[in-house]
Amino acid sequence: MRRPMPPAFLRTQPNIRAVMTVIRQPNQTSQDPFAMQEPVSAAPKRRQHSLATDLVTELSQRILLGKIAPGQKLPSENQIVREHGVSRTVVREAISKLQASGLVVTHHGIGTFVLERSDQTGLRLKVETVSRVRDIIELRIGLETQAVALAAVRRTDEQLAAMRQALDDYQDLLANDDSCVEADKRFHMLIAEATGNPYFMEIMQHLGSAIIPRSRIASSERAGNNLAHQGYLANLEHEALLSAIRRKDPDAARAAMWTHLSNSRERLVPLE
Template identity: 60%
Template sequence: MPDTSRSPLRKRAPGLANDLVAELTRRILAGSILPGEKMPSESMIVREHGVSRTVVREAISKLQAAGLVETRHGIGTFVLEQHQREGFRLKSDTALSIRGVLELRMGLETQAAALAARRRSEAQLAAMRQALDDYQRAQGQPEATVAADIRFHRLIAEATGNACFTEVIYHLGSSMIPRTRIHPDEQGTTDLTRLAQAAIAEHEAIYAALRRQDADAARAAMLLHLCNSLERFAGETQT
């Protein structure tokens, strides 16, 4: 039976897939659907959330791009183990540099996201949507994805209405994006494009909370994104 403790997603066409991505990501990361378990069927998700099959398929596609699930043809969609995501073999100085910047961002951007949820304008929200769309369209173009990624985070800082947040984020520049700090000899055979896609669902969860003006959800979604970034890029080191 559907879980009636959760309210159905709002039935507005724009962003329905993003809302569904955020909700399914939350369940996966919270352990409500365990690694190796089969995701609910399309029909079950349609009934539970009141969305179309097209919306469900788009959401599942985004979860696949984020490395959260895999679809086995003729069987169903299954949750992946977190350790199945690719990692790097980083030198100590690179890993420490990435960790330092991400720890700074955890303190800064979680509060920025909460403030932005309360204070953002519709124009700012539209600009964030455009940045995320540009990010997804630019997959396979490293410079373009970095630019769109930075723009999304800068727009959140600007939406706080507090110039201090904006100044720090602008000062960090491209160094705020972990993959820009990886030297080619540390990358090895790691597919940076695939790792960039892992942030898509996390970005969408942040955006969905900002759109709803849910400060607590925005803070939590940003923290989750930055913690996952730290795990992806600084989990393994070599001296």
């Protein structure tokens, strides 16, 4: 018995299986304007930018800490590539940012050199215009309480060891009745470095010797404290700072810096 033929309108429909086979064929380009397109990854570009930023931070800190002195030539492009394991493109982007910040100048065919402080553009903070030690301390309270909180979170073990050494030097000098100014300043500069933010270092460098203001203790003892005892009190405050940084406790570090600088403001009498 013959099977009945399907109606004519069904015989004219396309073969559904054939259509599905075509749809499922690989490498077919969709003409649908709303079809999802594979996004172009921006990761390589973001990574390059991040590497350049990291390199700028590293070189800026070396410059601001004096590890690369004014007038000194930066390592060559090839040296930086080998030392940091980055591409030439990353190095050139980093150098361009250092030029824009006024830290270096490039003489084509010769090299890139660190600018003298007086030649650098950017922030200008003339300490000699700050007439009172209290003004300087107030400025430092605003700056360094935030810096030490960041340092507590971001510091490396090497930076922590350098801070410990600075305080050991401070204590040795104090015991020998020598000036502790250099060790004191170094400790505060190391905190700025540990923030990982080169602008903290730049501001501290511009402050220069005013980080530890030129000051004198009144000839008569103030509140029963002599100079050595005040140095001892400052040392205890430094140790509280270092302890908070070691524990990576930003709130305790911020409070310790506020206490230290507030007490310093009370201990110091500005030179007239």
